[in-house]
Amino acid sequence: MLDAFGQPQSAVVLGGTSDLAGAIVRALAHRRLRTAVLGGRNEERLALAARAASAEGVREVRTVQLDATDVAGAARAVDECFDAAGSVDLVLVAIGVLSHERDELDPARTAEVVTATYSWPAVALTRAAAHLRDQGSGRIVVLSSVAAVRVRRQNFVYASAKSGLDSFSIGLREALHGTGVVVQIVRPGRVPTKMTEGLPRAPLSTTPDAVANAVVAGLASDTPIVWVPASARWALAAARLVPQSLWRRIPG
Amino acid sequence: MARGLGRSYGDAAQCSGGTVVDMRSILGASDVSGGEVEVGAGMSLDALLRRALPAGWFIPVTPGTRQVTVGGALAADIHGKNHHLDGSFARHVSAITIATPTGLRRVSANEDAELFWATAGGMGLTGIVTSARVRMLRVETDRMLVDTDRFSDLDAVMSAMEAGDARYRYSVAWVDCSGPAISTRQRAPGLRAGRAVLTRAVHARLEDLAPAERRPPAAPPRPALGTPRRVPRGLLNRLSIAAFNEAWYLRAPVHREAEVQSMWRFFHPLDGVADWNRLYGPRGFVQYQFVVPEKSGDVVAAVVRELSERRLPSFLAVLKRFGASSPGPLSFPMPGWTLALDLPIGPQALPTCLDRLDAMVAAAGGRVYLAKDSRLRPDLFSTMYPRLEELSSVRQRVDPAGLMRSDLSRRLGLD
Structure with a gap:
């Protein structure tokens, strides 16, 4: 059960092997988190993430193997996570595949990025929302990206998929209004993680720990959108007004 | 349920x-x-x-x-x-x-x-x-005979309560937990924290009142003031809370005896304002009330100091001495000191600060009040x-x- 500060005791993490998910689980473990179900693709990395969560004080950690390119299996994967967790206070969606310029001309790669970043999470969210509705309470946190707000040339496949997921989540939040289930969207700047290794440092960069702290603070309110860093909110409001000819020339 | x-x-x-x-x-x-x-x-x-x-x-x-x-x-x-x-x-x-x-x-x-x-x-x-x-x-009447005393620190009010509470049916102290309104160079932070106003009362009998005032008790009044539905967030912040506490302290007399007050002013001042809880704005507030055994009165001072140093303002802090506990296994009161705090939600340090206070209270053999709790750790x-x-x-x-x-x-x- 969530407390007055929105601190969960149990969580389902879809994309539980990512650096961001790891930092968020760690921050929540230092508060109230006692049960965590981590869903991810790679068995070894899942085991690693599970050990890390236990070491931070999460008493019951379970893992569920899932494949984010298998849309047909998304609902089943979510069911499995909920079965493993019992009652669920928080569903964290931290799943996605980053694209690079070299992927642009590869239809198979586009399919993979779009499926894992948008289609699969959207289906999973639909299922998770149904579970939480039955429960009558719960929180859903969706990791989006500042890149979703105004798409850039460099990673537009990924950014467009995040943009879709971001809009989907805003719609889902509205749909769940009054049910006791609250959806929050987190829009971090670029986080140097294993996904972005080897890329130059972008403006509005942030760190996994900063994102985790912002998520914990965001849970205490029911603010729809959490920006990390907070200044990204204003930077992106301005970015929306920049003409495309200029936007193209901004490095990063 | x-x-x-x-x-x-x-x-x-x-x-x-x-x-x-x-x-x-x-x-x-x-x-x-x-x-x-x-x-x-x-x-x-x-x-x-x-x-x-x-x-x-x-x-x-x-x-x-x-x-x-x-x-x-x-x-x-x-x-x-x-x-x-x-x-x-x-x-x-x-x-x-x-x-x-x-x-x-x-x-x-x-x-x-x-x-x-x-x-x-x-x-x-x-x-x-x-x-x-x-x-x-x-x-016999709906009036109270109230004695008021003002103290500049927590120790003084606590000894006064220990010494004199038995003479009054009702006793309660308001404690300033707000800390300094504006940090000043002259006054160390936390100096005002712990100031207190003690009010103690007995029911007035007919013979205690002036002849013109002698009338049988009447039903309580309806609230005179309302609260708007929408209040800007942050209306009750560190400054406004400090200002309120300052005013409350200065308004209280240093010592006054047998003042005649209505029951409603003495017992239920907040009922005069309908829906006062809305004043905290959309984010609301948490209440934190704990009790520690008689011998652990120092925990009260430690809590007041902690909140004041962390600049976590409490709008109302109420201190009271409990008597014997009731046999209920989950009943809150135990002989000792209880402090109730109203803390606006917002400061990021609040959740972890309250966790630390829990640990202090538990270590002293005390407990928090479930009727007001919304965030205690299960263990x-x-x-x-x-x-x-x-x-x-x-x-x-x-x-x-x-x-x-x-x-x-x-x-x-x-x-």
Whole structure:
């Protein structure tokens, strides 16, 4: 059960092997988190993430193997996570595949990025929302990206998929209004993680720990959108007004 | 789970995904006979007073608001400013009717005492109380004789309470936890924290009043002020809270004796403003109330210091000395010191700061008040309430299927 500060005791993490998910689980473990179900693709990395969560004080950690390119299996994967967790206070969606310029001309790669970043999470969210509705309470946190707000040339496949997921989540939040289930969207700047290794440092960069702290603070309110860093909110409001000819020339 | 007027600060009367019974239609009160009245569990203390006070009967224990139901008062085993002499609410209840999942029962301190005491303070987890027989208090007027004293630090007010509380039926101190309004170079932060205004009172008898003032007690008034539906967030912030506390302190006399005050001004100042809780804005606030044993009075000072140093302002901080505890395994009061704080939600340091306070309170053998709790750690809860097993065994007997649950019971792992 969530407390007055929105601190969960149990969580389902879809994309539980990512650096961001790891930092968020760690921050929540230092508060109230006692049960965590981590869903991810790679068995070894899942085991690693599970050990890390236990070491931070999460008493019951379970893992569920899932494949984010298998849309047909998304609902089943979510069911499995909920079965493993019992009652669920928080569903964290931290799943996605980053694209690079070299992927642009590869239809198979586009399919993979779009499926894992948008289609699969959207289906999973639909299922998770149904579970939480039955429960009558719960929180859903969706990791989006500042890149979703105004798409850039460099990673537009990924950014467009995040943009879709971001809009989907805003719609889902509205749909769940009054049910006791609250959806929050987190829009971090670029986080140097294993996904972005080897890329130059972008403006509005942030760190996994900063994102985790912002998520914990965001849970205490029911603010729809959490920006990390907070200044990204204003930077992106301005970015929306920049003409495309200029936007193209901004490095990063 | 039963729900009354919804004035509990926490999640005791909520059950997400489950069934919540609105008790507000379970009304009705008998006439007072032999000093006792049989009351429907959904009746508010306000409504009960409206009926009984004109006949010269006052409620035996009154919290800071009249807008709570009799059922809620029993479920939380509430206390008032007279706890040091009269104990908690359940001590003045001679019998209750309770609908448990295994049947309707009439229980008392003599008849199935286990179930009766598990219900007193049991946060509604033993069943739904439908009516209670309450022993009332005879009064001659609706006025109080109030003594007020102002103290510049916490030690002084605590020794005054230790020395003099027994002479008054009612005693309570307001403590400044706000710290300095604006940090000044001359005054170290925390210097104002711990200032206190102590008010103690007895019921005024007819002969205590001037002849023109001698009239029989009348029903309580309706609130004169309202609160707008929408209030900007952050209206109650560090500055406004400090300013309020400053004004409160300066307004109080250094020493004044036998001032005649209405009951309502003395007991329920907040009831004068309808929906005052809205003043905290959309983010709301948390209440934090704890009790520590008599010998651990230093924890009170440590808490005041901690909040003041962390610049976490408390709008109202109320200090009180408790008398003997009630036999209920989940009843909150124990002989010692209790401090109640109202903390606006917002500062990021608040959740972890309260966790630290919990640890201090638990280490001193104290506990936090479930009726106000919305954030306690489950593992500390069982440390604070070591007689949990007694409640569990009663619930096992009257509710073997585990039907009675609330958000609070789930949050604290009481299932």
